[in-house]
Structures are given as structure tokens and as C-alpha cells.
Amino acid sequence: MRRLLPAALTAVALLLTACGTGGTPQAGTAVQAATPPDDQLDTAATVDVRLVLEPTSLNIFGTSGAALDQILLDNVYQGLVTIDTNANDKIVPALATSWETSPDGLTYTFHLVRGAKFHDGSPLTSADVVWSLQQQIAPDSKAVYSANFATIDTVTAPDPATVQVRLKQRDSFLLWNLTQRGGIVYKQGTDFATLDGAENGSGPFTVAQWNRGSSITLARDENYWGAKPKVAKVVFHYITEQNAANNAQLTGQTDIQTAVDPTLLSAFAGNSGFAVLKGTTTDKFTLAFNGTQAPFTDPAVRHAIRQAINKQDVIRAYGAGLAIGSAVPPQDPWYEDLTGIDAYNPDNARKLLADAGFPNGLSLTLTVPSIYPAAISDVLVSNLKQAGITLTVQPVEFQTWLTKVFQQHDFQLSLVDHAEPRDLANYTKPGYYFGYDDKQVQDWYAQARLAATDAERDALLKRVGRQISEDAATDWLLLGQASTVVRTGVYGVPQNETSNRFNLSTVAVAK
Numbered sequence: 001m002r003r004l005l006p007a008a009l010t011a012v013a014l015l016l017t018a019c020g021t022g023g024t025p026q027a028g029t030a031v032q033a034a035t036p037p038d039d040q041l042d043t044a045a046t047v048d049v050r051l052v053l054e055p056t057s058l059n060i061f062g063t064s065g066a067a068l069d070q071i072l073l074d075n076v077y078q079g080l081v082t083i084d085t086n087a088n089d090k091i092v093p094a095l096a097t098s099w100e101t102s103p104d105g106l107t108y109t110f111h112l113v114r115g116a117k118f119h120d121g122s123p124l125t126s127a128d129v130v131w132s133l134q135q136q137i138a139p140d141s142k143a144v145y146s147a148n149f150a151t152i153d154t155v156t157a158p159d160p161a162t163v164q165v166r167l168k169q170r171d172s173f174l175l176w177n178l179t180q181r182g183g184i185v186y187k188q189g190t191d192f193a194t195l196d197g198a199e200n201g202s203g204p205f206t207v208a209q210w211n212r213g214s215s216i217t218l219a220r221d222e223n224y225w226g227a228k229p230k231v232a233k234v235v236f237h238y239i240t241e242q243n244a245a246n247n248a249q250l251t252g253q254t255d256i257q258t259a260v261d262p263t264l265l266s267a268f269a270g271n272s273g274f275a276v277l278k279g280t281t282t283d284k285f286t287l288a289f290n291g292t293q294a295p296f297t298d299p300a301v302r303h304a305i306r307q308a309i310n311k312q313d314v315i316r317a318y319g320a321g322l323a324i325g326s327a328v329p330p331q332d333p334w335y336e337d338l339t340g341i342d343a344y345n346p347d348n349a350r351k352l353l354a355d356a357g358f359p360n361g362l363s364l365t366l367t368v369p370s371i372y373p374a375a376i377s378d379v380l381v382s383n384l385k386q387a388g389i390t391l392t393v394q395p396v397e398f399q400t401w402l403t404k405v406f407q408q409h410d411f412q413l414s415l416v417d418h419a420e421p422r423d424l425a426n427y428t429k430p431g432y433y434f435g436y437d438d439k440q441v442q443d444w445y446a447q448a449r450l451a452a453t454d455a456e457r458d459a460l461l462k463r464v465g466r467q468i469s470e471d472a473a474t475d476w477l478l479l480g481q482a483s484t485v486v487r488t489g490v491y492g493v494p495q496n497e498t499s500n501r502f503n504l505s506t507v508a509v510a511k
Helices: 066-072 126-137 174-179 192-196 242-250 262-267 299-308 311-318 346-355 374-386 398-407 424-428 439-450 454-470
Strands: 046-051 081-084 090-093 096-101 107-112 152-159 162-167 205-211 215-220 233-238 274-279 284-289 362-369 389-396 413-418 474-479 482-487
Touching: 046 066, 046 242, 081 174, 090 096, 090 174, 107 126, 126 152, 126 162, 242 262, 262 482, 284 299, 299 346, 299 374, 299 474, 311 374, 311 474, 362 374, 362 398, 374 389, 374 413, 389 398, 398 413, 424 439, 424 454, 439 454
Parallel strands: 046 233, 362 389, 362 413
Antiparallel strands: 081 090, 096 107, 107 162, 152 162, 205 215, 215 233, 274 482, 284 413, 284 474
């Protein structure tokens, strides 16, 4: 326990909403009280935050997983641009104060902020930006998302405060990709192998301590070039078990509890010591078929499974969420409610299975990380049984899932939360663990990248979203809801999309 709850309580306006049922965009369901003036804040405070999944390395250049983005993006590392999750992911300045695009769409010119520094004190210049992007586009790049920058031809620095990116072809995805980890600006000459347990970013926080298996502490960079963080330290505590996380929040061991199990929020209902924030996510709980293996090579089997699952049952079991029918959340401009495709129809599911050669049903195995509520798997077992499918659930540690399912493609059915935003590209990669391979989808996605206007891009990506649903490339059980419990007296807590970035720049604590 690190502090007692303050006596002074601040009212939080709570608005009511219902679980999503498809076609209704998610919305925040609580409004945080305004942050008090600086002279009423404890700028020496330490804030304790509960997160779920601990990263395996701090090397954000070459290590997969949203757990790294969640703590390091915006806080420790920065790119030229970032996103405002409170404004439908609007792209906003970061290390670049402004930028222009040439009329032909092939040249982007970025103007850097003045006075930016790395944590080791060295100035951040356009040469660092050029070097960083060159590491992404190098032929032998080990960057996780290097393919996102394949359209870049050259990167140059006309002067220390200006960067020009010249493209081989139009790329309507470039600015967005620069808001993600691929756009991070590293110090020129960084040996990425040294980042496994250390960092040298330019953000408002430094990594002060990592107690592996327990917590990671960020400390305010007192020499930060921009607005100083309002708290001195933030400790991320990795607590997987939900009841243990609730207990930590109730007893003051944590001030902010993210990813709260929606079925356990009653512990905080009516308690004036806490506010419950509900926000949007990009957490697509995805039931993946191994599309390279029978019986999933038969589309009828995939459609049968989709139609056998009542998404509202899954949402009730999870406690909150939205049925979306494809891989696109409502905050993306190309969102479309596709819940009508493969709507719940167990009778037709049985017919599809019989037509596919399984009149007596079939038996399948589901591999699922053990960090997710068992109630979801229980619904799948029950729903699929009604369609004649016997499902065996195989819970595994997340690292085992990464190796067995993601890397080795050794599975039949898999359930995992795809938290990354705007990840439709996964459906254009035949080598991805889904094994989905559709040339039309790949072509539409490529055309969208070349689009001259946002409207043209959005129309093409809408086609992609619909086609992967009509093909039953995977199934989308629900879009999660960000449920966050905040101790009264803590302000400025991120509310939306908190599983893939948790910007601490506005977090504050009252005296």
C-alpha cells in the first residue's frame, strides 16, 4: 500500500450506456473532473497503475506486442506525429510542429520542434530522424513494422530542423504509420540490441526501474523539452488475475486499474472513492481459424462456426463490448456495421456443416491465452455444441500462445485480443497465422494505400472489411470496452484505447 485515500472527494459525472449490440459506436461513459490548477497538484506524487501484460523486452524496435507500445509510446519514445485518442485518433504534432505534402502526394516535409533532446542530453535533430527512418527501410531491417515504410524512397535533412520524406508512390497510410512505433525517432547510431533492458528516448518520462515479473517504473525527465509531466513517477504493476487487481485498487496499492473485468465493476459502484471510466478500444477479440488446414479450408465450415456463435452471449459473458462483424472498430473512418453477415443461426450452422461433410458434427480444439476470462470460452463450448461441434479448450500462457499459434501456426481455433489499431493489413498477408489469402482483398488494400483522397481510401478499406467478413476469414466475437477505475483525486487519466498506448502526459494528483 502506498497511500491512503484522500478525504477530499471530487464529483464525477457518470453517464449511462448499454452494452453494444452492433451498429452502435462505443462512447465514453464517464466524464473525468477537470484537473485542478498546478498549485493544487502534488507534482512530487507517484502514481501506481495496474496493467495486465508485461513486455518481454524494452526493445521496441524489434520486439512484437502491444505491451511495449502501451507503456513506451508517447511517454518514453516519440515520433514526428502522434494521435489524439480523445478525438477519434486525429493525427497531431509531436516532434514535428507541422508538415506539408506536395501536390503530387510524393513528398512530405516535416518541421521539427526546437530544443528536443534525448534522455542522455544530446540534441534531437533532423539527422536522427533521417537515420531512424533509414533503419526502417533498410533491406535487412529487423524492425517489427518495416513493411509499413516500403513506399519510402529517400529521407533527407535540408537543415537541422527539417526532414523531407520522398515516396516511390503515394501512401495514404504514411502519416498514420508514423504515429506508431515505426515512426519513433532514435538517436543516430543507436545499437538496438542495447535497448533490451534500457532506453534512450526523447519523451517526458525515462525508464527508471524494471522489476521483472512485477513492475516497471517511469520517472519524469526533468530536462524534457516540452510541457513537464504533472507527476514525478509512474509505477506500472503487472497483475494478471482480475480479483487480485481489484483488491490492489480497493486497498490503495494502485491508483489506476486498467482493463477491469466488466463483470467485477460492482466492487466500485457507488463508492465515492473511485470513478469508473469507460472508453473506446481497438481490442478485437478474434476467433481465428487455421485457414491453411482442413476443415477450415472449406468456407462452409468457417461460416457454420460463425453462425453458431451468439455474439450477444459472448458480450454478456465478457460483461461489456460491441458486436462489429468484422475487423474495423467504429472510430475508423471505414467502419461499417457488418453484424448481419453470418448472424446467429444455429440451425443453418448445422446445415452448413452437413453440406460440408460433417452431418454428425466434428470435434475441434481452441487454443487460448489464459489471461482472458474463461466465461468467453464457456460460451463458445456451449454455443458450438448446439451446432454439433465439440470444442476442447486448451488454455496456455501468453508466451506459449505466441510461440505455438502466432509463430508455428500449430492450432485449429485460436482466441486472442488483437489490440493493435488499424490492423487490416493482417488480412493481406497469407503468411500471417490466419493463413487468409485473397487476391482481391490484397489488391483493394494496395489501392487504398495509393489513394489520392481520404474518401477514396476509406471506400476501398470498407470493401476490405466487408469482404473478409463475407469470406469468414476469422470471426470477431466482440470489440472490447476500456474499463478503468481511478482513485478519486487522480486526474487526466487516459480513457480510450488504453491497451495499445497509455499517454501519461496529463495524469495528475491533487495535494
